[in-house]
Amino acid sequence: MNIVAKFGGSSLASAEQFKKVADIIRADNDRRFVVPSAPGKRNDDDDKVTDLLYSAYEHAAAGLEYKPIMEKIKNRYKDIIKGLELDLSLDEEFDTIEDLFIKKAGKEYAASRGEYLNGIIMSRYMDFPFIDAAKVIFFNEDGTFDSEYTDRVLSKTLEGLEHAVIPGFYGADHSGNIRTFSRGGSDITGSIVSRAARADMYENWTDVSGFLVTDPRIIRQPEVIDTITYRELRELSYMGASVLHEEAVFPVALKKIPIQIRNTNKPEDVGTIINNSDEGAFKHIITGIAGKKDFSIITIRKVHMSNEVGLIRKALSVFEDYNVSIEHIPSGVDSFSVVVETKAVKPFVYELMGKLKKATSAGEVTLTSEISLIATVGLGMKNYKGLSGRLFSAIGKAGINIVVISQTSDEINIIVGVHNSDYEKTIRTIYYEFNPQ
Ligand code: ADP
Ligand code: ASP
Ligand code: MG
Secondary structure, eight states: OOEEEEEOTGGGSSHHHHHHHHHHHHTOTTEEEEEEOOOOOSSTTOOOHHHHHHHHHHHHHTTOOOHHHHHHHHHHHHHHHHHTTOOOOOHHHHHHHHHHHHTTOOHHHHHHHHHHHHHHHHHHHHTOOBOOGGGTOEEOTTSOBOHHHHHHHHHHHHTTOSOEEOOSSEEEETTSOEEEOSTTTHHHHHHHHHHHTTOSEEEEEESSSSOBSSOTTTSSSOOBOSEEEHHHHHHHHHTTOTTSOTTTHHHHHHTTOOEEEEETTOTTSOOEEEESOOTTTTSSSOOEEEEEEEEEEEEEEOTTGGGOTTHHHHHHHHHHHTTOOOOBOOBOSSEEEEEEEHHHHGGGHHHHHHHHHHHHTOSEEEEEEEEEEEEEEOGGGGGSTTHHHHHHHHHHHTTOOOOEEEEOTTOSEEEEEEEGGGHHHHHHHHHHHHSOO
């Protein structure tokens, strides 16, 4: 067996957590490659080291006082090193970091140091070789991930190594500049390493006992999903189930390597297995519910629109001109809507609407904002007649107004849009409709 184990921020937030992680790694010699995140929060009021790094860098780059933030970061690592009784000093590393902050090495460089330093500590504590991700994970100049070149270099590097620590979240572009994935991106590194190592399993260790039917911050102790397909997971993580980064399924899915979500604080729990198999997918009517807040719906109304060829294309090209990506396009007979993230259009939304009206000669273009999208996901849904009726009627009975509905023909996902103020209530209503108390 060959296992890659990624540990999230809360799993490595303190020396005590590091010890739990080391016990997990030592419990199975097949856990060969370890991908650590930066230290996360030790409690609700604590800071994530990554957030501190972004903030310190912004202060330094603006010529403001950044040393107190840097001190906080240093102390986090000092506490861990002391608690683990390691003979290790990161002083020189911190001198380099401060020097490069002042030289404006970039916020991606800054953010990456959280994982880099935690990787050094982990490598020393486990006595595993350290592989700097900047040497094995590559980005193109436009910031996109260079998957094939990375796989070639990384698989060669890992060949013949019994164990190694590869920090998550970052890599470098072909000119050597440090680049990062988006937030939560250590999950992606874990998946990339699993692919390159031709692993049998990608273990993703976090602070919950698996992928839960819905967000535990909204429903107390939701059920754990025991198995889920890559497709369902992708829908849920894209729609906000933040336990696994939405891009993390791709590298492992290419090689059909299963992912297992496990709890560092409860290693005895079985967690969730994510793979390609439909087995288990039909045990439940729905697999999971996830959602995101703050969308805007721009509706274009034009009588006899459905007879007009090319109208949607004209509208979409306006969004393209503004470089706005589109989430959904629900449509009716005389109108269609374009759902986008509010933050993607906010600075120029009225200008964009004016251009839309002109480009489509629409009778009316309207805007509804403060919308949340909530996805109910499950491969089993298509075998269950009347499911959407049941879903909409439960939401209606709860007195919630559905603003928009979007469902693709593969029937794996039903998305409803509601006002932000109904977000939590809608998730609770759907959850209890299908998981009665
Ligand atoms: P890590 O630091 O280990 O990467 P994250 O904070 O990124 O952990 O992800 C774990 C958190 O995701 C959980 O603590 C939980 O609050 C949140 N979460 C949101 N939706 C879900 C879900 N459906 N299942 C499990 N956790 C979820
Ligand atoms: N430390 C990074 C973040 O906070 C990456 C990660 O945790 O996966 O976003
Ligand atoms: Mg995470």
